[in-house]
Amino acid sequence: GESVGLHLPTLSVQEGDNSIINCAYSNSASDYFIWYKQESGKGPQFIIDIRSNMDKRQGQRVTVLLNKTVKHLSLQIAATQPGDSAVYFCAETAILTGGGNKLTFGTGTQLKVEL
Amino acid sequence: DSGVTQTPKHLITATGQRVTLRCSPRSGDLSVYWYQQSLDQGLQFLIHYYNGEERAKGNILERFSAQQFPDLHSELNLSSLELGDSALYFCASSAYRGIGNTIYFGEGSWLTVV
Numbered sequence: 001g002e003s004v005g006l007h008l009p010t011l012s013v014q015e016g017d018n019s020i021i022n023c024a025y026s027n028s029a030s031d032y033f034i035w036y037k038q039e040s041g042k043g044p045q046f047i048i049d050i051r052s053n054m055d056k057r058q059g060q061r062v063t064v065l066l067n068k069t070v071k072h073l074s075l076q077i078a079a080t081q082p083g084d085s086a087v088y089f090c091a092e093t094a095i096l097t098g099g100g101n102k103l104t105f106g107t108g109t110q111l112k113v114e115l
Numbered sequence: 116d117s118g119v120t121q122t123p124k125h126l127i128t129a130t131g132q133r134v135t136l137r138c139s140p141r142s143g144d145l146s147v148y149w150y151q152q153s154l155d156q157g158l159q160f161l162i163h164y165y166n167g168e169e170r171a172k173g174n175i176l177e178r179f180s181a182q183q184f185p186d187l188h189s190e191l192n193l194s195s196l197e198l199g200d201s202a203l204y205f206c207a208s209s210a211y212r213g214i215g216n217t218i219y220f221g222e223g224s225w226l227t228v229v
Contacts, residue, residue: 032214043117043205043220044158051215089158093214096163100171101214102148105158 012112019077021109023090026071030092034103035064035075039086047075047088077111085113118142119221121206127227133194136224140187140208146170147189148209148218149181153202164189165212196228 013019025033031052036044050057050064050073057064063076073090087110091103118141128134140147149161151174160173164183175181178196183189193200203223209216 034218036220041222043119043207043222045117046217046219049215049217091158095214096171098170099212100163100165100169101212102160102163102171102173103150103158103218104160107157 009107010110010112012114013080015080015082015113015115017080019075019080019084019111021075021077021088021090021111023073023075023106024071025073025090025092025106027092027094027104028068028071030094030104032093033064033066033073034091034093035062035073036089036091036105037084037086038089038108044089080111080113082113082115085111087111117219117221119206119208119219121204121221121224123224124222125225125227127229128196130196130198130228132196132228133192134196134226136191136193136204136206136226138189138191138206138208138221140189140206141219144208144210144219145187146209146212146216146218147183147187148207149175149189149191150205150207150220151202152205152223156202158205161191163212170212193226198228201226201228 034049035047048059087108090106120139145166161175163171207220209218
């Protein structure tokens with residue numbers, strides 16, 4: 001069945017270092033992948049997305065890499081800042097019968113930025 | 116601020132009761148989604164509405180129902196509440212249906228069943 005899993009539940013990094021958050025997915029039919037950031041008490045916030053026909057996409061301080069061969073997704077955050085402390089979720093999406101779509105979320109990785 | 120508005124933010128109710136959670140999508144968004152977040156289940160997809168029509172169902176219990184109105188706002192109705200229904204309920208919206216449309220989440224409605 002579908003599942004999206006994260007390798008590490010908690011990641012601690014020093015301020016200014018780069019962070020890499022990893023995610024494995026199992027549904028090879030997934031077309032679209034998204035990273036969300038969730039701060040305590042808030043809803044998931046869109047960070048960056050990537051389509052299955054791409055292997056890399058860059059945003060502001062963030063890069064998402066997609067390796068379809070091993071079904072692996074990663075989020076790289078450059079020069080990690082205290083404000084980056086949050087839980088990060090990867091999610092995959094596919095079109096369902098009837099034209100609907102749903103996000104299947106991973107379990108999340110807690111990123112802690114140490115000063 | 117994602118532009119998705121959910122009310123109420125917090126709700127405490129007793130077992131067996133019924134509650135309604137309300138969602139206003141971002142201006143112009145036609146798709147509305149509902150998700151449930153609990154400690155043991157993580158973020159789970161419940162249902163997707165597009166322009167008033169149900170498009171996809173996920174792990175939504177029969178005691179739960181939703182609808183999207185002509186003005187595109189949506190309501191999630193939870194009935195015969197059980198302790199295990201305590202969770203954060205998120206509404207999300209996107210411009211259209213289909214992949215590639217960024218899905219924006221609201222701040223959630225925290226439901227506590229006692």
